[in-house]
Amino acid sequence: MKIRANATRQELSRLRARIRMAQRGHRLLKDKRDQLMREFLSIVHESRRLRQEIEERLGAAYKSFSLARAVLSPSVLEEALMVQGGAEEISVSYRHIMNVLVPEMEIQGRGDDRPEHDTAGDDEKKQGATDRGLGMLPSYGLATTSSDLDEAISKFQGILPLLVRLSHIERTIHLLADEIEKTRRRVNALEHVLIPELEQAVKSVAMRLEEMERANISRLMKIKEIVRAH
Amino acid sequence: MPKVAVLGQRDAVLGFKASGAVAFPANNPDEAQEQLDAILQGDYAILLVTEEIAEVLEKDLEPLYDMPKPVVTILPDARKPRGVGMELLRKRVERAVGADILFKGEE
Numbered sequence: 001m002k003i004r005a006n007a008t009r010q011e012l013s014r015l016r017a018r019i020r021m022a023q024r025g026h027r028l029l030k031d032k033r034d035q036l037m038r039e040f041l042s043i044v045h046e047s048r049r050l051r052q053e054i055e056e057r058l059g060a061a062y063k064s065f066s067l068a069r070a071v072l073s074p075s076v077l078e079e080a081l082m083v084q085g086g087a088e089e090i091s092v093s094y095r096h097i098m099n100v101l102v103p104e105m106e107i108q109g110r111g112d113d114r115p116e117h118d119t120a121g122d123d124e125k126k127q128g129a130t131d132r133g134l135g136m137l138p139s140y141g142l143a144t145t146s147s148d149l150d151e152a153i154s155k156f157q158g159i160l161p162l163l164v165r166l167s168h169i170e171r172t173i174h175l176l177a178d179e180i181e182k183t184r185r186r187v188n189a190l191e192h193v194l195i196p197e198l199e200q201a202v203k204s205v206a207m208r209l210e211e212m213e214r215a216n217i218s219r220l221m222k223i224k225e226i227v228r229a230h
Numbered sequence: 231m232p233k234v235a236v237l238g239q240r241d242a243v244l245g246f247k248a249s250g251a252v253a254f255p256a257n258n259p260d261e262a263q264e265q266l267d268a269i270l271q272g273d274y275a276i277l278l279v280t281e282e283i284a285e286v287l288e289k290d291l292e293p294l295y296d297m298p299k300p301v302v303t304i305l306p307d308a309r310k311p312r313g314v315g316m317e318l319l320r321k322r323v324e325r326a327v328g329a330d331i332l333f334k335g336e337e
Contacts, residue, residue, distance in 0.1 A: 051319070156249035160250055167278075177322040180327075
């Protein structure tokens, strides 16, 4: 699309003002993009490290879990894990990175403030997670299950906070990626489309004005000649 | 308060169930679909999905990435990790940066 402009001085100065504006926007957006990129890269590397760690630890956790499953009879295992051992609660807060709203999550449900011996029916509250001694109090009977199961469960427990962290980091990456893409498009549109077009328009208007100027001068010279001849 | 949901094969989610996540076992695609609907009804901040299910439900999970809740995270598989989660990360990086900087010079 070519920018149409009347060949007037007013139009010329208006076009020049638009170029200045576009260049300022371009500079600002470029800075924004660079800053987003910096944030993005550091968080991407963190996420990658975290994911690798989780994959390793999860592999180990699954391994001890299948060990436990091999030792215990299916019905005992089923019974032990039937009761939902209380669910961790997640608190979600938000933070701005360069005007992008990103979530931050944390596990809330851990700590000593939970009653250790709760009724089974109250399983919403019964997390039984205590950080002292053996860690979490299991929600199943110790008599019928083996220590392999305890170990597997505690491994899973160690992984959960990492997963929560990974979740919000990955979401942040997704949101930042969107924003970077948008910003990059804008920067490119300004740099490669709008600014060149405006410059082209300024050039053509300036040339037309000069041409008119020259036409005017030659007309004046001609008139002068005619006037002098009389 | 929102919680953590785990969607996957029965043996994969049991361990998480005891460690503080709410388990949604699913052994076939139809079940997975049903469980996903159930999860979306509830108050969950995080949805952990095993690779296998994530591949089956790819279309259904897609719109969730742009929603505030739940945040979908893909778990590596119990038996043989296929790197679905990593692949997703790589795609996002590629989209944002325009090049694959994450795994450049490796593999």
